Amino acid sequence: xxxxxxxxxxxxxxxxxxxxxxxxxxQGDMKLIGVTKTKPDFEARIAVKKGxxxxxxxxxxxxxxxxxxxxxxxxxxxxxxKADIVIDCSPGKIGAENKQKYEKAGVKAIFQxxxxxxxxxxxxNALACYDRAVGKNYVRVVSxxxxxxxxTLYIIKENFGIKKVRATMIRRVVDPKEDxxxxxxxxxxxxxxxxxxxxxxxxxxxxxDITTVAFKVPTTLMHVHSLNIVPExxxxxxxxxxxxxxxxxxxxxSENEGFTSTTKIIEWSREIRTRxxxxxxxxxxxxxxxxxxxxxxxxxxxxxxxVIPENIDAIRAMFELKDRDESMKLTNKSLGxxxxxx
Ligand code: NAD
Numbered sequence: 001x002x003x004x005x006x007x008x009x010x011x012x013x014x015x016x017x018x019x020x021x022x023x024x025x026x027q028g029d030m031k032l033i034g035v036t037k038t039k040p041d042f043e044a045r046i047a048v049k050k051g052x053x054x055x056x057x058x059x060x061x062x063x064x065x066x067x068x069x070x071x072x073x074x075x076x077x078x079x080x081x082k083a084d085i086v087i088d089c090s091p092g093k094i095g096a097e098n099k100q101k102y103e104k105a106g107v108k109a110i111f112q113x114x115x116x117x118x119x120x121x122x123x124x125n126a127l128a129c130y131d132r133a134v135g136k137n138y139v140r141v142v143s144x145x146x147x148x149x150x151x152t153l154y155i156i157k158e159n160f161g162i163k164k165v166r167a168t169m170i171r172r173v174v175d176p177k178e179d180x181x182x183x184x185x186x187x188x189x190x191x192x193x194x195x196x197x198x199x200x201x202x203x204x205x206x207x208x209d210i211t212t213v214a215f216k217v218p219t220t221l222m223h224v225h226s227l228n229i230v231p232e233x234x235x236x237x238x239x240x241x242x243x244x245x246x247x248x249x250x251x252x253x254s255e256n257e258g259f260t261s262t263t264k265i266i267e268w269s270r271e272i273r274t275r276x277x278x279x280x281x282x283x284x285x286x287x288x289x290x291x292x293x294x295x296x297x298x299x300x301x302x303x304x305x306x307v308i309p310e311n312i313d314a315i316r317a318m319f320e321l322k323d324r325d326e327s328m329k330l331t332n333k334s335l336g337x338x339x340x341x342x
Contacts, residue, residue: 006321008032010036011089013043016307019305022050027330034082036056055073055074059077085107085315085319086107086108092115108138110311111140112140113143113307120136120139123139125154125206125310126313129205136317139314142204144306145201145303147301149198149210150206152283154206156229159240161232165227166211167199167213167225169215170223170224172220172221173188178220182218186218198212222278222302225299225300227298244288249328251341253342254285262300278306279337313331
């Protein structure tokens, strides 16, 4: 494998899959060898236009693609034969079903946060536990909310220690492309009973005492998290800001610069990024407070983009290509993380 590029397949070219495919294409040490689609729709045509080799995710649907005038290179099984690793970006719970194919083909696999932790040997967040994925065959990149919580809590824990975290997640109900489901005019406790699954999910990647509550609201743009952290050592607000400023995967936004809501953060990103993808945590600097020794802050998370850098770092860890800091640096540079700050 020395000096050879890792051959990467993407199974499931949806919201996460298309972004992972683009990100893999930007890496010097990886080669995107193909993506799969279940049907020959506009997304499949765009993948081909981008020069990505297209394969049928469901083997007996090759003819459906042919009839639509979109030829495929083969099926997922053909793609797996050529791959060193497959990034499973199929809908939640389908990844666990796909695992059998990956095992049979003898390829490493990365699963996404919609899968249960047991699908993989380890759950992954680059900052918090890169080393756990080194040399592994099956890794799960935790979900968007969990990735956002973990990055912020990792920085606080490293600098000030953590006794206890209470977090409230205000979740976008669906992604912007969705037209089959949604919540038009309500606020849904999700779940009603405590805790939401996010706290236990954070604990798969970071050792921390955390309780979470979650609500779905009628927006598609971003999630918002309200955090209350009891630190071991009481920090000053400036010290917390300094700690966040050192981490490129965290951005600080100020209300007095016009960042009054998630709409303005997205508007900022529309000016600088393809698909307005924000790979970083967006913390409102003005929200960072210390009251009676406890830290409070509010952050927004772009659900469609936040896990993309982690997928790239997970590949490097699994093939032992680079250590954590080197991998994160390469990934950040390729995605423009740290290039423009608000
Ligand atoms: P999506 O529905 O946008 O994309 C899934 C793609 O997989 C679709 O193109 C679908 O046609 C395809 N597919 C369906 N069945 C398949 C199969 N058997 N084999 C291969 N492909 C199949 O979903 P998504 O939002 O990209 O989510 C993918 C995974 O990423 C899920 O585990 C999800 O929980 C996780 N995730 C999603 C987000 C988000 O906000 N969208 C954020 C983080 C993690």
